[in-house]
Amino acid sequence: MNILVCVKHVPDTETAVKIGSDGKSISTQDVNFILNPYDEYAVEEALKIKEDKGGEVTLITLGPEEAKKTLRTGLAMGADKAIHLPCDAPPDSLSIANALAEVIKDIEYDLIFCGKQAMDNDNAQVPIMLAEKLGLPNVSAITKLELEDGTAVAHREFEGGVEVVETSLPAVISAHKGLNEPRYASLKGIMMAKKKPIEDKPCDCGDAAIEIVDVTYPQQRAGGKIVGEGTEAVPELVKLLQEEAKVI
Amino acid sequence: MKVLVFAEQRNGEFRKAAVEALCEGRRLADGELIAVVIGKGAADLGGQLGAYGADKILAFDHDLLELYSTEGFTACLQKAAETVSPDAILMAATAMGRDLAPRLGARLDVPVLADVTKLSFTDGNIEAVRPVYAGKLNVTVRSKKSPGIATTRPKAFLPTEPDGSKTAEVVAMDAAVGDLKARVKQVQSEAEGMIELTEADFIVSGGRGMKSAENFKIIEDLAKVLGGAVGASRAAVDSDWRGHGDQVGQTGKVVAPTLYIAAGISGAIQHLAGMTSSKVIVAINKDADAPIFKIADYGIVGDAMEVLPVLTEAIKAVK
Ligand SMILES: Cc1cc2nc3c(=O)[nH]c(=O)nc-3n(C[C@H](O)[C@H](O)[C@H](O)COP(=O)(O)OP(=O)(O)OC[C@H]3O[C@@H](n4cnc5c(N)ncnc54)[C@H](O)[C@@H]3O)c2cc1C
Ligand SMILES: Nc1ncnc2c1ncn2[C@@H]1O[C@H](COP(=O)(O)O)[C@@H](O)[C@H]1O
Numbered sequence: 001m002n003i004l005v006c007v008k009h010v011p012d013t014e015t016a017v018k019i020g021s022d023g024k025s026i027s028t029q030d031v032n033f034i035l036n037p038y039d040e041y042a043v044e045e046a047l048k049i050k051e052d053k054g055g056e057v058t059l060i061t062l063g064p065e066e067a068k069k070t071l072r073t074g075l076a077m078g079a080d081k082a083i084h085l086p087c088d089a090p091p092d093s094l095s096i097a098n099a100l101a102e103v104i105k106d107i108e109y110d111l112i113f114c115g116k117q118a119m120d121n122d123n124a125q126v127p128i129m130l131a132e133k134l135g136l137p138n139v140s141a142i143t144k145l146e147l148e149d150g151t152a153v154a155h156r157e158f159e160g161g162v163e164v165v166e167t168s169l170p171a172v173i174s175a176h177k178g179l180n181e182p183r184y185a186s187l188k189g190i191m192m193a194k195k196k197p198i199e200d201k202p203c204d205c206g207d208a209a210i211e212i213v214d215v216t217y218p219q220q221r222a223g224g225k226i227v228g229e230g231t232e233a234v235p236e237l238v239k240l241l242q243e244e245a246k247v248i
Numbered sequence: 249m250k251v252l253v254f255a256e257q258r259n260g261e262f263r264k265a266a267v268e269a270l271c272e273g274r275r276l277a278d279g280e281l282i283a284v285v286i287g288k289g290a291a292d293l294g295g296q297l298g299a300y301g302a303d304k305i306l307a308f309d310h311d312l313l314e315l316y317s318t319e320g321f322t323a324c325l326q327k328a329a330e331t332v333s334p335d336a337i338l339m340a341a342t343a344m345g346r347d348l349a350p351r352l353g354a355r356l357d358v359p360v361l362a363d364v365t366k367l368s369f370t371d372g373n374i375e376a377v378r379p380v381y382a383g384k385l386n387v388t389v390r391s392k393k394s395p396g397i398a399t400t401r402p403k404a405f406l407p408t409e410p411d412g413s414k415t416a417e418v419v420a421m422d423a424a425v426g427d428l429k430a431r432v433k434q435v436q437s438e439a440e441g442m443i444e445l446t447e448a449d450f451i452v453s454g455g456r457g458m459k460s461a462e463n464f465k466i467i468e469d470l471a472k473v474l475g476g477a478v479g480a481s482r483a484a485v486d487s488d489w490r491g492h493g494d495q496v497g498q499t500g501k502v503v504a505p506t507l508y509i510a511a512g513i514s515g516a517i518q519h520l521a522g523m524t525s526s527k528v529i530v531a532i533n534k535d536a537d538a539p540i541f542k543i544a545d546y547g548i549v550g551d552a553m554e555v556l557p558v559l560t561e562a563i564k565a566v567k
Contacts, residue, residue, distance in 0.1 A: 092359050094358070094360075130354075137428075158343035164436065165432050168430070210361070211392055212388070216385070224544070225545060230548070
């Protein structure tokens with residue numbers, strides 16, 4: 001089975017993101033970028049299937065030159081090769097999905113994996129839009145997957161339960177936490193990744209379909225009132241919740 | 249401005265967040281407000297939405313639409329959009345809405361403003377505020393194409409009181425939904441009476457400090473007394489003390505209850521990403537320096553195993 005995995009280069013979740021000088025983007029200074037954590041689940045699932053059924057795992061990312069670092073991370077986990085679509089500032093999800101679809105339509109694959117959501121703009125849209133643009137079914141935010149002949153059965157959580165979805169293949173499937181435990185790259189994997197091919201392909205990120213008006217910091221919570229220690233503080237807490245906060 | 253709202257329902261019950269989206273649609277629309285209801289018995293169900301200000305209900309009732317499917321529901325909304333030519337399309341940012349909106353957007357070739365907390369019309373198109381980087385920043389975005397689509401974050405918009413004297417015209421609709429490539433074969437429902445985390449007014453969450461799955465019984469007891477739901481940190485979920493659906497935070501759920509009680513949770517940035525929009529936060533932690541105290545409105549320094557049962561009894565006494 002040949003599997004494509006779409007991955008994104010995003011700021012580490014520990015990073016304190018700061019607004020850039022244009023007031024519309026973030027400052028990338030002192031920001032550590034990583035393979036989007038949800039995409040780790042996507043890469044892991046692809047590698048598990050490859051180990052079981054054979055085939056190749058190809059990573060694809062649209063992003064700046066530095067995004068190749070993220071491709072190397074996925075190659076070190078065990079992916080075979082990667083495609084880089086140069087774009088200094090990946091725009092909105094629709095434009096990214098269009099650009100990815102334009103390149104992917106000429107590639108042969110049996111399945112496409114994505115992460116549920118990129119931990120930068122938290123859109124959770126690219127996989128679903130990509131599926132529509134490629135004319136494929138999608139199953140988003142899955143926590144379990146079983147492949148059968150030409151079909152896949154996936155679990156997706158909703159408010160109140162789990163939907164068991166059956167889809168024909170190829171399909172675009174996006175991974176949620178819980179799908180698997182992503183492996184760590186071994187030292188050998190990291191060494192081998194350096195030699196694996198990364199192909200640059202021209203792409204057109206197009207005109208953004210969304211205009212960014214401004215970026216602001218949210219209001220900080222004041223917080224910080226310690227009521228007391230141990231069980232003795234409970235009556236005071238209940239009183240505050242009733243009389244000051246008026247929530248019970 | 250004409251607004252179309254997808255009113256999500258399951259088993260004949262509209263989601264709270266769908267009602268919130270509909271009420272926000274009413275505030276935004278100075279023209280017609282049209283609601284779309286999809287599923288079995290859609291026509292009968294739809295009528296009640298007049299009370300929230302919908303002028304017209306487009307009802308799609310079809311055997312293939314009993315369970316959610318991205319393709320089937322997208323076909324219905326595409327048909328609805330073609331029929332009424334709205335200026336904006338809204339739906340709740342639930343599991344269903346976040347799956348459906350991007351598919352519809354790509355079909356109509358318009359972008360989606362996802363999981364927004366504030367909405368307006370500017371120069372004929374929708375503008376929204378949305379939290380990004382797990383809530384570390386807010387971005388104001390404007391759709392450059394029409395109709396603009398947005399999904400509304402649960403609990404970010406206040407619903408209005410229903411007015412039973414208002415009614416809406418219900419129009420039965422037909423859409424070509426055949427040949428679904430992906431379809432729901434089965435729904436595994438959670439136990440009856442469970443309160444969904446994203447809809448809960450009260451949440452009691454436990455972390456690694458709870459030390460075992462059994463100890464979550466004390467968390468459940470307090471949640472029950474409050475009429476709320478149980479949440480967990482990732483550490484508790486990864487220890488298999490709770491299911492994935494209970495995780496609050498960046499890789500879990502984003503919640504905004506009236507009261508959030510965090511017990512034995514240190515307050516890592518990824519946990520805070522999921523709960524800092526709560527109205528009031530209480531932290532119980534034995535470490536006075538735990539970061540959770542910096543954002544909690546009220547804190548008790550102490551052993552959660554001792555404090556929680558006493559708190560449960562004290563709240564029971566005043567409730
Ligand atoms: C990409 C990424 C995504 C993540 N997503 C999430 C997420 O969605 N949600 C999430 O929660 N985390 C997430 N994390 C993990 C996060 O960084 C923390 O590791 C996690 O939140 C810690 O959980 P905790 O507070 O329960 O455990 P700890 O940090 O170990 O804290 C336990 C706390 O319990 C206290 N304690 C111990 N015993 C007691 C007692 N008897 N009574 C009272 N207090 C006691 C301790 O003082 C301590 O403060 C993510 C991490 C990464 C890298
Ligand atoms: N620029 C990109 N290049 C490749 N894949 C991407 C890109 N942006 C998003 N994706 C994929 O789509 C998923 C969801 O991203 P998003 O819709 O931006 O939240 C990510 O986890 C990736 O798998």
